[in-house]
Amino acid sequence: MKKSIGIQKINTAVFISGTGSNLKNLIKFSLLRNSPIIIKLIISNSINAKGLIYAKKYNIKKKTYGFKKKFLDEKKILVDLKKNKVHLICLAGFMKILSKNFIKRFDGKIINIHPSLLPKYKGLNTHERVIKNKEKFSGCTVHYVTSKLDSGKIILQKKVKIFKNDTVKTLAKKVLQKEHVLFPKAIKKILS
Ligand code: GRF
Numbered sequence: 001m002k003k004s005i006g007i008q009k010i011n012t013a014v015f016i017s018g019t020g021s022n023l024k025n026l027i028k029f030s031l032l033r034n035s036p037i038i039i040k041l042i043i044s045n046s047i048n049a050k051g052l053i054y055a056k057k058y059n060i061k062k063k064t065y066g067f068k069k070k071f072l073d074e075k076k077i078l079v080d081l082k083k084n085k086v087h088l089i090c091l092a093g094f095m096k097i098l099s100k101n102f103i104k105r106f107d108g109k110i111i112n113i114h115p116s117l118l119p120k121y122k123g124l125n126t127h128e129r130v131i132k133n134k135e136k137f138s139g140c141t142v143h144y145v146t147s148k149l150d151s152g153k154i155i156l157q158k159k160v161k162i163f164k165n166d167t168v169k170t171l172a173k174k175v176l177q178k179e180h181v182l183f184p185k186a187i188k189k190i191l192s
Contacts, residue, residue: 009038010191013086015094016044020051021176022092022113022183027058029184036191040084043077045096067096074102081106088191091145092183100147110145111190113183115175117157118143122150127168127175136162138171140179142186156186 012030014023023042030039042055042062055062063080065073081089091112103110116126118141130138139159144152158178162171 010036010088011040011085012037012088012090013041013043013081013084014039014090014092016042016049016051016092017046017095018049018051018093020049020054020093022179023051024054025180026090026092026183026187027054027060029187031058035184037088037187040086041080043080043094045094051093070096070099071101074099078102078105088187089145090183090187097149098145103145103147108144111142111155111186112145112150112152113179113186114141114143114150115172115179117141117159118150118154127171130162131166131168131171138162138175140175140182142182155189156182158182 014026016023027039029035030037039060042052042060044052044062044064045067047064052062052064054060061084063077065077067073087109089106089110091110094112098110114126116122116130117137117139121129127138137159139157141157142155143150144155146152158181160171160174160178
């Protein structure tokens with residue numbers, strides 16, 4: 001991974017599918033004077049992703065690809081990334097699985113945030129499964145992306161205690177708050 005030297009910031013792309021609270025948080029982080037990243041591009045697989053409002057609000061380029069023809073869309077994304085000299089990709093609630101080939105092209109430069117304490121609860125509906133299993137703790141993980149789903153090297157994790165009266169909704173809210181702290185911390189960790 002390229003390091004940030006002095007004020008030279010790493011050009012970053014954020015991939016989203018939904019609300020974009022992590023995106024908003026990363027944008028704010030990137031605007032700090034000594035942040036190691038600058039967000040050059042927002043990629044979404046849906047024109048309806050609420051988070052796209054932050055592209056307009058913060059004047060950041062955005063591109064939407066449906067991923068119906070995944071390989072074709074990934075090819076176009078690779079062109080976008082090259083054009084914008086992107087060296088770091090942050091998956092922030094991005095719900096599509098990137099191909100092996102795409103990941104290989106950005107090997108060691110794609111990181112993801114996942115709402116569980118990996119390696120536990122890979123995949124979807126983590127909070128539902130955590131509550132159903134009456135876990136005492138959950139949390140979130142930032143990890144490198146490899147071709148095996150939610151299995152790349154862990155960069156940082158944050159634990160959250162689960163109380164008896166917690167529901168999927170309250171847990172999701174608590175974990176999301178921790179995600180907002182963890183993602184910038186993980187970026188700082190890998191870029192310093
Ligand atoms: C987060 O909980 C993230 O971990 C998961 O999807 C959610 C996205 O939230 N993969 P947001 O779109 O960043 O608000």
